[in-house]
Every structure is written in C-alpha cells, then in structure tokens.
Amino acid sequence: xxxxxxxxxxxxxxxxxxxxxxxxxxxxxxxxxxxxxxxxxxxxxxxxxxxxxxxxxxxxxxxxxxxxxxxxxxxxxxxxxxxxxxxxxxxxxxxxxxxxxxxxxxxxxxxxxxxxxxxxxxxxxxxxxxxxxxxxxxxxxxxxxxxxxxxxxxxxxxxxxxxxxxxxxxxxxxxxxxxxxxxxxxxxxxxxxxxxxxxxxxxxxxxxxxxxxxxxxxxxxxxxxxxxxxxxxxxxxxxxxxxxxxxxxxxxxxxxxxxxxxxxxxxxxxxxxxxxxxxxxxxxxxxxxxxxxxxx
DNA sequence: AGCCAGGCAGAGA
DNA sequence: TCTCTGCATGGC
Numbered sequence: 125x126x127x128x129x130x131x132x133x134x135x136x137x138x139x140x141x142x143x144x145x146x147x148x149x150x151x152x153x154x155x156x157x158x159x160x161x162x163x164x165x166x167x168x169x170x171x172x173x174x175x176x177x178x179x180x181x182x183x184x185x186x187x188x189x190x191x192x193x194x195x196x197x198x199x200x201x202x203x204x205x206x207x208x209x210x211x212x213x214x215x216x217x218x219x220x221x222x223x224x225x226x227x228x229x230x231x232x233x234x235x236x237x238x239x240x241x242x243x244x245x246x247x248x249x250x251x252x253x254x255x256x257x258x259x260x261x262x263x264x265x266x267x268x269x270x271x272x273x274x275x276x277x278x279x280x281x282x283x284x285x286x287x288x289x290x291x292x293x294x295x296x297x298x299x300x301x302x303x304x305x306x307x308x309x310x311x312x313x314x315x316x317x318x319x320x321x322x323x324x325x326x327x328x329x330x331x332x333x334x335x336x337x338x339x340x341x342x343x344x345x346x347x348x349x350x351x352x353x354x355x356x357x358x359x360x361x362x363x364x365x366x367x368x369x370x371x372x373x374x375x376x377x378x379x380x381x382x383x384x385x386x387x388x389x390x391x392x393x394x395x396x397x398x399x400x401x402x403x404x405x406x407x408x409x410x411x412x413x414x415x416x417x418x419x420x
Numbered sequence: 421a422g423c424c425a426g427g428c429a430g431a432g433a
Numbered sequence: 434t435c436t437c438t439g440c441a442t443g444g445c
Contacts, residue, residue, distance in 0.1 A: 149426055150426095240426075240427095243425090243426055243427080244425090244426080244427035244428065244440095245424080245425050245426090245427060245428090245440085245441085245442090246425055246426085246427095246441090246442075246443085247424080247425045247426090247443075247444065247445095248425085248426070249443090249444080250425075250442075250443060250444075251425095251426080253443090254442090293441085296441080296442060296443085297441080297442085298440070298441030298442055299428095299439090299440045299441055299442095300427095300440090300441080301441095303428085337428090337429085338427085338428065338429090339427095339428085340427060340428050340429080341427090341428095342426070342427060342428090343426090343427070343428085346426070359426070360426095361425095361426035361427080362424085362425070362426070362427090363425095363426065364426080379435090380435085381434090381435095403426075407426095
C-alpha cells in the first residue's frame with residue numbers, strides 16, 4: 125500500500141443517504157469497498173464515506189478545491205424544501221419514508237447519455253459491467269494515489285467516435301453499440317451541444333436528445349434529470365411504470381397514456397426526485413437493492 | 421428453461 | 434394512435 129499524502133474534505137450534510145444515492149441506478153461506476161464508495165468523477169478518483177452529519181471525501185492525488193465534488197453530490201440542495209414540493213399523497217409519502225436521504229446527483233452529461241444508451245433492456249448489474257468494460261478499454265488511466273492502483277475515467281466522446289461498432293460490441297453492449305457510436309460522433313463534432321441543453325426548455329432539450337438514434341423519451345429524460353438540471357424530468361421505465369400502475373391504479377390494468385399523463389401532471393417541479401423515490405422504493409421492495417445503509 | 425431487464429424503432433392494424 | 438416484434442446479452 126502507498127503511504128503517500130492524502131487529501132480529505134468533509135461536507136456537512138443531513139438526511140443524505142450516500143448508499144441509496146450512489147447505488148440507485150443513477151450512476152453506474154461506484155463500488156463499495158472497505159466501508160466506502162470508490163469512483164471516478166470528472167476524471168478524478170475519489171473515495172466517499174458517511175460520518176456524523178458529514179460526507180467524508182478522500183483522495184491520494186490533489187483534488188483541487190473539491191467544488192467539482194460538491195456540485196456532483198449536490199450537497200447544498202435543501203432536501204426538505206424539495207420534499208415539500210411533492211403532492212401530498214400517501215403513495216409518495218410511503219416511498220419517501222422507505223428511501224429517506226435519497227438524493228439526485230448532478231452528473232456529466234456525456235457520461236450520463238452514453239451510460240443510458242447502453243442501458244436499454246439490461247439489468248442494473250449488467251449495465252455496470254458494460255460501462256466498466258468500456259472505461260477499462262477506452263478511458264484515460266487515473267490514479268487514486270501515488271503508486272496506487274490504476275482506475276479509468278469515462279471515455280471521451282471523441283475517442284469512442286473513432287472506435288468501430290464491432291470493437292464496442294466487445295464490451296457486451298450488443299445492438300446498442302451503433303447508437304453509442306452515433307452519439308459519440310454527434311457530441312465530438314459539436315453537432316450536439318450537451319452543455320447547451322441546460323439553457324433550453326425541458327421540451328426543447330428533450331427533442332434535441334431524441335434526435336439521436338437509440339434515444340427515446342425514457343433515455344432523454346434520464347439525461348435531463350441526472351445531468352441536465354431538469355428536476356421535473358420524469359423517466360418512466362418498467363419499474364416506474366409498475367410502481368405507478370400498482371400504487372396509483374390498484375386492481376386494474378392501466379393504459380400507457382394514463383401512466384404518462386400521471387407522470388407529467390402529478391408530481392410537480394421536482395417530479396424527477398419523486399420518480400427516483402418511486403423507482404428505488406419499488407426495487408427495494410422487490411429485493412433488487414443491495415443492503416448498504418448509511419443515512420447521515 | 422423460460423422470462424425479464426432503468427428501450428427503441430419500424431411495421432402493420 | 435395502439436400493439437407487436439426484433440434487437441444482445443446475462444441473471445435468476
């Protein structure tokens with residue numbers, strides 16, 4: 125083991141469940157090891173753990189002023205204020221109770237888009253595997269500490285744009301490879317300005333993303349919610365569809381249009397957060413969530 | 421062994 | 434506008 129210098133920063137937080145946040149299907153690169161979460165954010169390795177009213181971040185290389193991590197974790201978001209915007213219904217109250225401290229991250233738009241492009245009809249552990257393979261093969265090497273083991277950043281769009289479809293398929297992503305390659309080309313060429321989406325309306329930004337092959341309503345909403353700052357974007361996947369159907373329309377079959385109308389109209393300006401509570405809540409109930417607790 | 425997974429797009433009704 | 438289907442791959 126290296127005994128070199130370590131940089132540490134503690135963020136004062138309350139009601140922040142790091143495990144639920146990092147392992148609820150928003151991001152796919154966090155690994156829980158020796159009591160902490162290890163990952164790479166914006167090309168920087170970091171190790172996160174929960175303490176008494178704080179999130180503790182460590183790195184073995186100079187992290188600068190840590191603002192990149194504060195932004196990623198959205199430490200300054202007032203969760204109580206977010207929850208106060210939720211409609212007062214019993215279903216949502218129960219979901220919030222079962223996932224106390226779950227928060228949304230602010231991720232890099234390219235990593236988020238690419239990851240969710242590879243996600244369709246895959247289980248979360250499988251998505252993690254595919255993303256991991258992609259990073260190992262084409263991501264820039266990153267060290268967590270002087271002389272320590274090597275990690276990898278998420279591959280840049282410009283790199284993936286030059287990779288052949290069959291090489292991408294070697295990362296086990298199957299038919300999704302062509303879409304990933306096309307998206308990488310659009311981003312690398314400047315044809316699609318992901319940062320610029322943040323200045324658009326939700327509908328405009330969504331339409332831009334849906335212009336990419338392989339990106340429909342659901343993947344677009346994931347990117348807008350998890351990376352674009354659109355807290356009202358409400359991705360509807362199989363789990364959320366199940367939760368809305370079972371809990372808001374119990375005992376009968378529901379048409380897809382009814383689900384979408386509820387998703388768009390019921391949950392308010394932080395609907396995406398409500399969506400994440402419903403998603404994590406029903407997956408928890410189904411036994412699909414690893415029991416790593418840690419509410420600060 | 422067969423069904424399902426943080427979907428999408430094209431075809432046919 | 435709805436429903437059906439193929440697409441790759443792996444977990445359960």
